[in-house]
Every structure is written in C-alpha cells, then in structure tokens.
Amino acid sequence: xxxxxxxxxxxxxxxxxxxxxxxxxxxxxxxxxxxxxxxxxxxxxxxxxxxxxxxxxxxxxxxxxxxxxxxxxxxxxxxxxxxxxxxxxxxxxxxxxxxxxxxxxxxxxxxxxxxxxxxxxxxxxxxxxxxxxxxxxxxxxxxxxxxxxxxxxxxxxxxxxxxxxxxxxxxxxxxxxxxxxxxxxxxxxxxxxxxxxxxxxxxxxxxxxxxxxxxxxxxxxxxxxxxxxxxxxxxxxxxxxxxxxxxxxxxxxxxxxxxxxxxxxxxxxxxxxxxxxxxxxxxxxxxxxxxxxxxxxxxxxxxxxxxxxxxxxxxxxxxxxxxxxxxxxxxxxxxxxxxxxxxxxxxxxxxxxxxxxxxxxxxxxxxxxxxxxxxxxxxxxxxxxxxxxxxxxxxxxxxxxxxxxxxxxxxxxxxxxxxxxxxxxxxxxxxxxxxxxxxxxxxxxxxxxxxxxxxxxxxxxxxxxxxxxxxxxxxxxxxxxxxxxxxxxxxxxxxxxxxxxxxxxxxxxxxxxxxxxxxxxxxxxxxxxxxxxxxxxxxxxxxxxxxxxxxxxxxxxxxxxxxxxxxxxxxxxxxxxxxxxxxxxxxxxxxxxxxxxxxxxxxxxxxxxxxxxxxxxxxxxxxxxxxxxxxxxxxxxxxxxxxxxxxxxxxxxxxxxxxxxxxxxxxxxxxxxxxxxxxxxxxxxxxxxxxxxxxxxxxxxxxxxxxxxxxxxxxxxxxxxxxxxxxxxxxxxxxxxxxxxxxxxxxxxxxxxxxxxxxxxxx
Numbered sequence: 092x093x094x095x096x097x098x099x100x101x102x103x104x105x106x107x108x109x110x111x112x113x114x115x116x117x118x119x120x121x122x123x124x125x126x127x128x129x130x131x132x133x134x135x136x137x138x139x140x141x142x143x144x145x146x147x148x149x150x151x152x153x154x155x156x157x158x159x160x161x162x163x164x165x166x167x168x169x170x171x172x173x174x175x176x177x178x179x180x181x182x183x184x185x186x187x188x189x190x191x192x193x194x195x196x197x198x199x200x201x202x203x204x205x206x207x208x209x210x211x212x213x214x215x216x217x218x219x220x221x222x223x224x225x226x227x228x229x230x231x232x233x234x235x236x237x238x239x240x241x242x243x244x245x246x247x248x249x250x251x252x253x254x255x256x257x258x259x260x261x262x263x264x265x266x267x268x269x270x271x272x273x274x275x276x277x278x279x280x281x282x283x284x285x286x287x288x289x290x291x292x293x294x295x296x297x298x299x300x301x302x303x304x305x306x307x308x309x310x311x312x313x314x315x316x317x318x319x320x321x322x323x324x325x326x327x328x329x330x331x332x333x334x335x336x337x338x339x340x341x342x343x344x345x346x347x348x349x350x351x352x353x354x355x356x357x358x359x360x361x362x363x364x365x366x367x368x369x370x371x372x373x374x375x376x377x378x379x380x381x382x383x384x385x386x387x388x389x390x391x392x393x394x395x396x397x398x399x400x401x402x403x404x405x406x407x408x409x410x411x412x413x414x415x416x417x418x419x420x421x422x423x424x425x426x427x428x429x430x431x432x433x434x435x436x437x438x439x440x441x442x443x444x445x446x447x448x449x450x451x452x453x454x455x456x457x458x459x460x461x462x463x464x465x466x467x468x469x470x471x472x473x474x475x476x477x478x479x480x481x482x483x484x485x486x487x488x489x490x491x492x493x494x495x496x497x498x499x500x501x502x503x504x505x506x507x508x509x510x511x512x513x514x515x516x517x518x519x520x521x522x523x524x525x526x527x528x529x530x531x532x533x534x535x536x537x538x539x540x541x542x543x544x545x546x547x548x549x550x551x552x553x554x555x556x557x558x559x560x561x562x563x564x565x566x567x568x569x570x571x572x573x574x575x576x577x578x579x580x581x582x583x584x585x586x587x588x589x590x591x592x593x594x595x596x597x598x599x600x601x602x603x604x605x606x607x608x609x610x611x612x613x614x615x616x617x618x619x620x621x622x623x624x625x626x627x628x629x630x631x632x633x634x635x636x637x638x639x640x641x642x643x644x645x646x647x648x649x650x651x652x653x654x655x656x657x658x659x660x661x662x663x664x665x666x667x668x669x670x671x672x673x674x675x676x677x678x679x680x681x682x683x684x685x686x687x688x689x690x691x692x693x694x695x696x697x698x699x700x701x702x703x704x705x706x707x708x709x710x711x712x713x714x715x716x717x718x719x720x721x722x723x724x725x726x727x728x729x730x731x732x733x734x735x736x737x738x739x740x741x742x743x744x745x746x747x748x749x750x751x752x753x754x755x756x757x758x759x760x761x762x763x764x765x766x767x768x769x770x771x772x773x774x775x776x777x778x779x780x781x782x783x784x785x786x787x788x789x790x791x792x793x794x795x796x797x798x799x800x801x802x803x804x805x806x807x808x809x810x811x812x813x814x815x816x817x818x819x820x821x822x823x824x825x826x827x828x829x830x831x832x833x834x835x836x837x838x839x840x841x842x843x844x845x846x847x848x849x850x851x852x853x854x
Contacts, residue, residue, distance in 0.1 A: 117180060118133065118134070118137065118179060118180060119133050120133040120134050120179075120180075120429075120434075121180065121434075123435055127363075127426045127427075127429035127430040128363070128422075128426055130425070130426075130429045130434075131422050131423075131425035131426040131428075131429055132422060134179055134181065134425050135418055135421050135422050135425065137179060138176070138179070138421065140417075142176050142179070143417055143418070143420075143421045144399070144400060144403075144404070145173070145174055145176065146173060146176075146181075146386070146420075146421050146424050146425070147385065147386050147387065147399045147403075147417075147420050147421065147424070148173070148386060148387045148388075148390060148397060148399045148400060149171040149172060149173045149184065149186065149367075149386065149387070149388050149389055150163040150166070150171070150172050150173075150389060150391060150392075151163075151170065151171065151172075151370075151389035151391070151392035151393070152166040152167065152168060152169045152170060152171060152172040152185075152186075153168060153169070153170065153195070154168070156392075157389075157392040157393065158391075158392055160391065160392060165183060166183075166185070167185055167197045167198045167237075167238045167239075168195055168196050168197060168198075168201075169185055169186055169187040169195040169197055169239060170186055170187055170188055170194075170195060170243065170370070170389070170516070171184070171185075171186030171187075171241070171243075171388055171389060172184070172185060172186065173186075173386075180434070181425070181428070181434070182240065182428075182433055182434065182437050182438075184240065184241050184286075184428075184433075185197070185238055185239045185240055185241060185438070186239065186241040186242075186243060187234060187237070187239045187241075187242060187243065188242075188243045188516045188517055189230050189234060189239075189242035189243060189244045189517075190211060190243075190244060190246050190260045190516075190517035191207050191208045191209070191210060191211065191230075191260070191512075191513075191517055191519055191641075191643065192205045192206050192207040192208055192230055192233065192519035192643075192644070193205040193230060193233045193234050193237055193239065193242075193519065194516065194517060194518060194519055194520070195237070195239075196237065196520075197234075197237030197238040197239050198237060198238035199236070199237050199238075201520075202524065203522065204519075204520050204521045204522035204523065204524070205233050205237075205519050205520065205521070205522070206229065206230075206233060206465065206468040206469060206471075206472055206519075206522075206643075206644045206645075207472065207512065207519035207521060207542060207643040207644045208226045208229070208230070208471070208472050208475050208643050208644075209472065209475050209476040209479060209639075209640050209641060209642050209643040209646055209649075210259035210260070210513060210622070210640040210641040210643070211246055211259060211260050211261050211262050211273075212258065212259055212261070212262070212263060212479075212622075212623070212640050212665055212666075213475060213476055213479035213480065213639075213640040213641075213642075213643075213662070214226055214262065214272055214276070214475060214479055215261075215262035215263045215268060215269060215272045215479070215665035216263075216479040216480070216481050216638075216640070216662040216663060216664060216665050216723075217272075217475065217478035217479040217661075217662060217789070218268065218272075218662075218663050218665075218760045218787055218789050219478055219789045220271055220272065220275040222474065222475050222478045222479065223272045223273070223275040223276040223279070224275045224276065224278065224279040225279070225471050225474065225475070226276060226279075226471060226472075226475055227244070227275070227276035227277065227278070227279030227280040227287075228279040228280070228282065228283055229467075229468050229471040229472075230242065230244070230280065231279065231280040231281075231282075231283035231285040231287075232283055232463070232468070233463065233468065234283075234285050235283060235284075235285060235438050236462050236463045238438050238439075239285070239438065240284070240285055240286060240433050240437075240438045241285070241286045241287075241288075241331075241332075242280055242285055242286070242287050242288070243288050243290065243334065243516075244276065244277065244280060244287045244288060244289075245273055245276065245277050245287055245288050245289035245290055245324065245328070245330055246260040246261045246262070246273070246290055246291070246517075247261060247262055247269050247270070247273045247289060247290070247320050247321060247324055248261050248290075248291055248294070248295050248296050248317070249261070249263075249264055249265075249266065249269065249296060249316060249317050249320055249704055249705075250263055250264040250296070250623065250665075250666045250704070250705065251264070251296040251297070251317075251676075251697060251700070251704055251705075252296055252297040252591065252677070252680065253595065253623050253624050253666070253669065253675065254297075254591045254592040254593065254594070254595065254623070254680050254683060255296060255297050255298060255591055255623070256298045256515070256536075256586045256587050256588055256589065256590045256591050256592065256622070257298055257513075257515065257517075257586075257587075257588050258586070258622050258623040258666075259513040259586060259622040259623070259640065259641050260513070260515075260517050260588075262320075262665060263664075263665025263666045263705075264665065264666040264667065264704050264705030264706070264720065265320075265665065265666075265704075265705065265706070265720065265784050266315075266316055266317070266319040266320035266323065266809075267319075267320075267323065267783075267784050267785065267786075267787070267806055267809055268665055268784060268787065269320045269323075269324070269665075270319070270320045270321075270322070270323025270324045270327065271323065271324075271327060273289065273320075273324040273328065274323060274324035274325070274326070274327025274328035275327060275328065276328070277289060277324065277327075277328025277329070277330045278327060278328040278329065281328070281329065281330070281331065281430075281431045281432075284431060284432030284433060284435070284436035285431065285433075285438075286330075286331035286332065286427055286428065286431040286433060287328070287330045287331060287332075287431075288330055288331070288332040288333065288334045288367065289321060289324055289325060289328065289330040289332075289333055289334070290333070290334035290336070290369070291334055291335070291336035291337070291345075291369055292321060292333050292334060292335050292336055292345060292351065292352075292356070292366075293313070293317055293318060293321060293335075293336060293340060293345060293351055294306040294308065294313065294317050294336070294338065294340055294345075294697070295336035295337060295338050295345070296317070296697075297591055297680070297695065298588060298589055298590055298591045299590075299591045299680060299681070299682045299683050299687065299691065299692065300682055300691040300692050300693075301336075301337045301338055301589070302337045302338075302371070302372075303337075303338070303339070303691070303693075304338050304339065304691075304692060304693065304694060304695055305338070305339040305340075305341070305342060305693060305694040305695075306338055306339065306340050306341070306694070306695055306697055307341060307694055307695065307696050307697060307698060308340070308341070308697040308698055308701070309698055309701060310813075310815040311701075311702070311812070311813050311814075311815055312697070312698065312701035312702040313340075313697075313702075314813035314815075314820075315701075315702035315812070315813050316701070316702040316704050318355065319808060321333075322360060322808075323806070323808075325360065325362060329364075329430070330364060331364050331365070331427030331428070331430065331431045332364055332365050332366070332367045332386075332427060333356060333362065333364065333365075333366050333367070334366075334367050334368070334369055334388075335348070335351075335352065335366055335367070335368055335369065335372060335384065336369060336372065337369055337371065337372045343382075344372070344374055345372070346366075346368045346369070346372045346373055346374070346379055346382075346384050347373075347374060347375055347378045347379040347382040347384065348382055348383075349381070349382040349383065351383075352366055352382050352383025352384065353382060353383040356383065357383055359818055359854060363423065363426055363427075363430075364423060364426065364427040364430075365385035365386055365420070365423035365424045365426075365427055366383055366384050366385045366386070366423075367384075367385065367386040367387075367388050368384060368386065368387050368388045369388065370388050370389050370392075370393045371389075371393035371394060372388075372394075373387050373388075373390060373394045373398050373399075374394075374395075374398075375398060375402075376398040376399065376402035376403040376405075376406050376412075377402075377403070377406040377411045377412050379398065380399070380403060380406070380412050380416055380417075380420070381411075381412055381416065385419075385420040385423050385424060386399070386420070386424060387399040403417075465522070469644055469645040470645070472643045472644050472645040472646070473645035473646075473648050473649045473652075474649075475643070476639065476640070476642050476643060476645070476646050476649035476650070477649045477652060477653060477658045478661060478662065478758075479640065479662045480637060480638060480639050480640070480649065480650070480653055480660055480662050481637070481638040481660065481662040481663060481664055481722075481723045482635070482636070482637055482638075482653075482660035482662075482723060482724040482725065483636040483637070483638060483664075483668075483718055483722070483723075483724070484630065484633070484634075484635055484636040484724070485634070485635045485724050486634045486635065487634065489577075489614060489616060489634035489635045490616060490635045490637070490653075490654060490656070490726070491653075491654060491655050491656025491726055492555070492577060492579075492616075492654050492655050492656070493655075494553055494554040494555035494655065495555075496555075496576050496577070497556070497575070497576025497577070498555070498556040498557070498558055498574075498575045498576055499550070499555045499556065499557055499558070499575060499576065499577050499578070499579060500558050500559075500560065500568075500571045500572045500574075500575035500577070500578040500579070500608075500612070501546070501547055501550055501557055501558070501559050501560075501578075501579050501581075502559075502560045502561075502562045502568045502571070502572070502578060502579065502580045502581065502604070502608060503546075503561070503562050503580060503581030503582065503583075503618075504561055504562050504563065504581075504583070504599075505526070505527045505541055505561075506545060506546045506547050506559075506561075506581045507545050507547045507548075507559060507561070508526040508527050508541060508543065508545050509526030509527060509541030509542050509543045509544060509545055510541060510542050510544060510545075510546060510620060510639075510641070510642045510643075510646050510647055511539075511540075511541055511542075511583045511585060511620050511641060512540045512541070512542055512641050512643075513585070513586050513587060513622060513641045514536050514537055514538070514539065514540070514585065514586070514587030514588065515536050515587045515588025515589060516588055517588070518538075518540060519644075520540075521540075521542045521543060521644055522543075522644075523543040524543065525538065525540045525541060525543075526541040526542065526543035526545070527539075527540075527541040532685070535589070536587040536588055536589040536590055537587065539585055542642075542643065542644055542646070544644060544645065544646065544647040544648070545647060546581060546618075546646075546647040546650055546651070547559055548647070549647035549648050549650065549651035550579070550650075550651050550654065552651065553651050553654075553655045558571055558574075558575060562580070562581075562601070562604050565600065565603050565604045565607040565608075566607065568580075568604060568607065568608055569607040569608050569610065569611040570611070572608045572611045572612040572615065573611040573612055575612065576614065577612070577614045577615075577616065578608050578609075578611075578612045578614065578615045578616070579615075579616045579617075579618060579654065580604065580605055580608050580615060580616070580617050580618070581617075581618045581620060582597050582601045582604075582605060582617060582618070582619055582620070582625075583597075583601075583619075583620040583621065584597055584598060584620075584621050584622060584625055585598075585622075586621075586622030586623070590683075590684065590685055591680055591683040591684070592622075592683060592684070593680060593683040593684045594626075594672065595624055595625050595626040595669075595671070595672065596625070596626050597625055597626070602626070602628055602629060605617055605629040605632075605633065606628070606629045606632060609629055609632035609633045610632065613632070613633075613634060614634055615632070615633045615634055615635075616633070616634060616635040616636075616637065616654070617629075617633050617635070617636045617637070618637050618639050618650060618654075619636065619637070619638045619639060620639050620640070620641060620642065621638065621639075621640060621641075622641070623666065624666065624667075624668040624669060624717075626671065627717065630717070637650070637653060637654070637660070638662070638664075656726060656755070659725050659726040659727055659755050659756060659757035659758070660723065660724065660725055660726065660757075661723070661725060661757060661758040661759070661760070661789070662723050663721050663722060663723035663760050663762075663834070664718060664719070664720055664721060664722050664723060664834075665720070666705055666720060667705045667706045667708075667709055667716045667718075667719060667720045667835070668716055668717045668718035668719075668722075669716050669717060670715070670716060670717045674709070674714050674716065676699040676700040676708060677695070677696075677699065703781065705720055706719060706720035706721075706835040707781055707782075707783065709835075710781055710782060710835070711781060719834045719835045719836045719837070720784075720834065720835040721760070721762050721784075721832075721833065721834035721835050721837075722833075722834040722837070723760070723834075725753075725757045725759070726753070726755045726757060727751055727752075727753030727754065727755040727756070727757040727795070728751075728752045728753040729749055729750065729751055729752060729753070729757075729759040729793075730749070730750045730752055731747055731748070731749050731759070731761055731831060731832075731833075731839070732747065732748045732749075732750075733745055733746070733747050733831045733839065733842065734746035734747070734748070736829060736842050736844055739804060740804075741807065741850075742804050742805050742806070742807045742810075743804075743805045743810070743827075743829065743844060744802060744803065744804045744805065745763060745786070745802075745803045745805070745829065745831065745842070746800060746801070746802050746803075747761045747788075747800070747801050747803060747831060748798055748799070748800045748801075749761060749790050749793070749798060749799050749800075749801065750793075750796075750797070750798040751793040751794065751795055751796060751797050751798070752795075752796075753795060754795055755795065756792050756793065756794050756795065757792065757793065758789055758790050758791060758792050758793065759789070759790050759793070760787060760788070760789045760790075760833070761787060761788050761789075761790075761801055761803060761831060762784060762786075762787050762831070762832055762833065762834065762835075763784070763785055763786040763787065763803055763805060763829060763830065763831055764782035764783060764784055764785060764829070764830045764832070764835065764838060765782065765783050765785040765805065765809060765810055765827060765828070765829050765830070766781065766782050766783075766827065766828040766830070766841070767781075767783065767810055767811070767812070767823065767827060768823045768824065768825030768826060768827065768846075769812070769823050769825065782830060782835065782838075783809050784809065784835075785805040785806055785809040785810060785829070786803040786804060786805040786806060786809075787803065788801040788802075788803045805829070807820070807822060807850075807852055808820045808852060810822050810827065811823070811850075811852055817851070818854065819851055819852060819853075819854050820851075820852040821849050821850065821851045821852065822846060822849065822850040822851075822852065823846070823849055824846050824847060824848050824849050825845070825846065826843060826844070826845050827843070827844040827845070827846065828841035828842070828843055828844070829841060829842040829843075829844060830842075
C-alpha cells in the first residue's frame, strides 16, 4: 500500500506543478513534418523532471485485482496506464494484453467482450503474412474502439519446450517463420496508430519457474535462434516497445541485462524504441536503468517496490545513474509514441483503415473506418483458422465429409456449447460470456473459458443428419458411432500462462474415448483443440486428424467449412510433432504442472540443442517425428517446379511455379531449406543433414488447373553463422544446397549454390 501512496502522491504533485505552468499550446513537436526523434527531443527539452518520471512507469489499471488498489485517476480498465501530460499535449498510454484479441473492457461495458483470433500457432500455421496482417489490424481496431493505444502483443518466444503453457500465444519453433508472421502482425497493429510491443525478450521459452530460472545458452546459439526471431520481427514490424522477460539469461535477469538490452538490442540492432518490463520483472533501480530498461510496468502492484520512482531519483542524485540516461528513457518512449501515431491520431477520435500495402506514408491511408464492425471482425477470425488449421491425416480421402452420405456422430465435451480457449493474460472475454462457466481453476491462471460458438451447431448448419454424444461415456459414444456413417470426435487440452504441462497426454480419458469410437467405426475423424503437440496413441486407428488449435470467436464455422470441404485445408505445422517425450532435448520438465513438486529448477540448459531448435534437433539426432515441421495435407494436389537460382540484392532468389493438379480449389505453401557450409553438427552427423528454413511463400487459392509463380528471396542470416567476436553474421565460402519442398523432410533434390569468398552481412 505504501508504494501506491507514493505513486499517488507523486502523480498529484506532478499535476499541481503542471497546472501552475503556463500553457504552451501545441508546441513545435506538433509539426508532423519532423521526424519522430526530432519531435521527441523537443518534448524532452520542455519537460520537468517530475513529468519525465511520470512517463517511465505505468500503473496497474484493473481495480481491486492486485493489492486491492483502486483504478488510477483518468485510467480506463486495462493492464497498464501512464498518465498523459496535458500541457504538452502528450496522450495517456492505455495498455491492454492483446495476443489473440483485446482482453480488457477499456471504456466499454464489461459484458461487451471482444473478437478472439485463433491462437498464435494457428496464425503461424497459415504461413501467410496476409493472415497475420489482417488479424493485427482487426485487433488494433477493436483496441481503439475500447480506448486503448498500446497493445501488449507480438509474442514470439520459440517453441523449445512443447509443454510450455503459453505456446498457443507464440508462433512456433522456427525463427524465420515466427519473425515474419509476428513482424507482419505488429506492422498492421501500428498501421492503425496503436503502439505494439514484442515480447518476451528473451528466451522465456517455458513457464515453469519463469520468475527466477536461469537460461543457459551460448552466444552464437542464441543469436541464431531466439534472438534472430526477435530481430527479424523487429525489422519488419518496428514495434514501439520491447517487453523484457521474467527469467535470467546466463546469470542476469532479462530486465537488467546489459548485454541483451544495451549492446544487442539498442547498439547492434539500432533499436530506437523503448524497453518496458513484464509485470513483476523488475528487481532494481540503478542496475535496471543502466542496463537499458526504460519503463517499469505496474511496479506498485507486481514488484517489490516502484523502483523507477524514489530509488531511481536517489540513484540520479548520487550519480549512480547519469542524468542523460533519464532523458534517453523518456526520449525513447516519446519517439515510439510519435512514430506509431499516438500523438497525431489519439484514440478519442476515429483513426484510418490501413491501406492494403500498409505503406509507411500517411497519404496511403485514406479510407475512414467505422468504430466497430463485429461481422467483419468475425470474418477475419474465421479466415485465420481456415488458413491455419492443419490436416495431419486423411486416409482414403475420408475428408471432406458429404452431408448426403449418412448420419454423422458428433462427439465431444462441451461442443454443444462452445470451443475452448487458452488461459492467462491473453484470454479474450467473448461476447456472450463464458459458455461453460465454473470449470476450475476459476481463479488465476484460469478461468477455463469456452467461447460461445458451438461446433455442434456449425456442423448441423451444413445439413447432415447429426447425433450428438458428450463423450463422457466412451461405451455410449462407441454405440452411437457404430450406428452412424461417420464419427467426428473433438478432443481438447487446456493450457495457460504460468503453468507447463508435465507431459503430452490428453486429459480425462479422451484417448480411451477416441480408441473406443474408432474401433466401433473406422470412419472416425478427430478434431484436436490444443496448445501444441499431444500424444496420439490412437493415430493409426482413425481415418483423419484435423488440428484446430484454440479456434477463436469464429472457429466453429471455420471447422465446419473445413470438414465439409467448403475450404480446403492449407495450414502447415509451425513446429515438429514428436512421437513421445524421449525425442526431446529435455524429456523431463522438472516442476511442471498445476501442483509442481519442490524444489523448482534453478536453471535450464538450452545448449543441449543450441540453435538447432525443433526440426533441426530432429535432423541432428536422426530422429523421426510423428509429423515433421511444415507438414500439412490438402483436399487437392499440387506440383512445384523450381527455376534457376539467382542472386538478387545480395541474397539468393528462387522462382517456383505451383500448379493445382487436383479437382478442388486450394492453396499451397512452398518451403525452401538450406544446408550451409561449415554448419555445426553433432559427432557422426554430416553438415548437410542440418537444413534450415531460409524462405517460404504461400500461393493464393488456386482453382483446379491454375498456376502461380512465386519469387522467394532467401533470408541471408539463415545462410550464415553468427560470429560473437565480430558481433555479426557472415555467409561462409563454400557449397550451399537449397531444397524446395513441402515439409522439413519432404524435399526435392537440392539446388547447389557456391560462394567463392565469405560474405559478412551488415550489422
């Protein structure tokens, strides 16, 4: 409570001081012809020290949730609030979580809800930047409608740990795929004049012991994996803020890590924005500020104290933190505010819809947008799942279903009421509320929530004769399946922030349910609602498996469209699906689960796989997964014809012509992998066996017989090694092999490419 009183007192004092100051009018920083840096510098010069301190910390804005603190003055209900500076025209920063949609009510009624996209893994599984852009723009539009101008979006932690409870918020295991997809989403958010974060920097790849665990990894390995994903997304999306993580990295907390924040992010990558902390991730004042942290998030509610108030003031007085560091912190925050358009396009008046090109030029954004179009937003959510659902198995063309073939048994818990969502801070409260309330845990890290769009209704709307069973009695479900033409079984596994699963098994006897149904009727389709890979002991018994992730607000309609062939599946796995835990670098996840054993792990060794995350680990160790990275089936067939490799602007470029050779419309994904000279390899494993995704592209929907030519420029840093001494990537001299294909293991013969001399890449 004392911390809250300190913040309140300082806010009141700052308000009194600014009220006594003469009004400045719009100020020279109102000139939009100036660069964001120039505008920010002008504001910094006009600010008092108290006004500067007002910008470098936020307050928690969910009243009574933590320490029973009230809503800060002038705030709307959200996870963070930074008061504006009225005399300078600086708007308040109003923050909400927004991984899959807007999570807080803002200035709108609590029961209004918001549109939820399918999970981040579904967006990544689309392999389509257009889907990511549409989703980002949709969420930003709803955020503006609710009064928010900062989204805690951009989750990009790599899937090193398939049991991670937050995998559904992220974009899979590969740095190129994750970087491009998340970068495009951030870019679209900010095109709507809403500032986006990217998070959690860095290596927050598991939830178990996340507040203290020390991640151990070599410098080269982190730059070629997790940091590369961040770098690619930052370059593409230009997020206004980077959120530093809870965990330690090689000994230091991420939010007071001089190497990561100052040397890598701000110096090597020339990142001009600001670093905000995660909620509860700050442990010091001087060390954190000197290491590159620019803003403490909700310290009065989540940290031991508000470090970026009294303690930092004292550190400035003693010279432990130089005065120019405070100005740099404020400069970076203001710079991002101007760059994202928060000053010129405040949330209290209509913004503009981004152009299709998402140009950086304001003149290209001319179309006015309506405050909220729920129908249009639901279409965005539906399209995302239709593009990202992955058909893993389809024996003898069991899918798509035909409503005229006979009765369909639809089996699964709660599918007559809604679809499951992932839990934690990214949970979107849907319009209509929780369709199945009361399932524990009802408090944090819950509640367990079902979006009220039931799959059963969506399937019935397709016209077949339907018989329903909730799956609680496997024998009854099997009898129903035996008397039906086809059975569709929904299985699910809930996951949430703060908790990792100890294993990959489905809970509540669902494996036995699927086996019983499949034994009764081999024409069984399994729809998996999931956070990541799950064990499938029944796989060979069933005819088809469709991965629907956490489907979101329009997921049931998308699932029905996919099952009945209105849309052909075109998603591809953004991670490797292991057969069992023994195939992982760390088969035992110590401390995982809702009631973990003590003690919690002190550290985790990521040097086991190093940069070879996911499919590269499987290649390196010669292990065969259940399904490879990039795998996904379709209702049609395609050919891919590759032209010659050319050098274009310093990078190889391939031209691939895709032709739909089947009888249905559909989209294909072209994946290009590279074997790099002198690539690190395990003993006894040839360098050529390590292939990295270096480029990809997705076609538009092609009618039967249609073709499309794709030009795929490869990412040079995926053809290079990071040199810690030189602090840069270098493409080595020698023979490269480029593979075009449909997954990490389904590849055409290689295309050779020779580089005569090493090629250092620009820093």
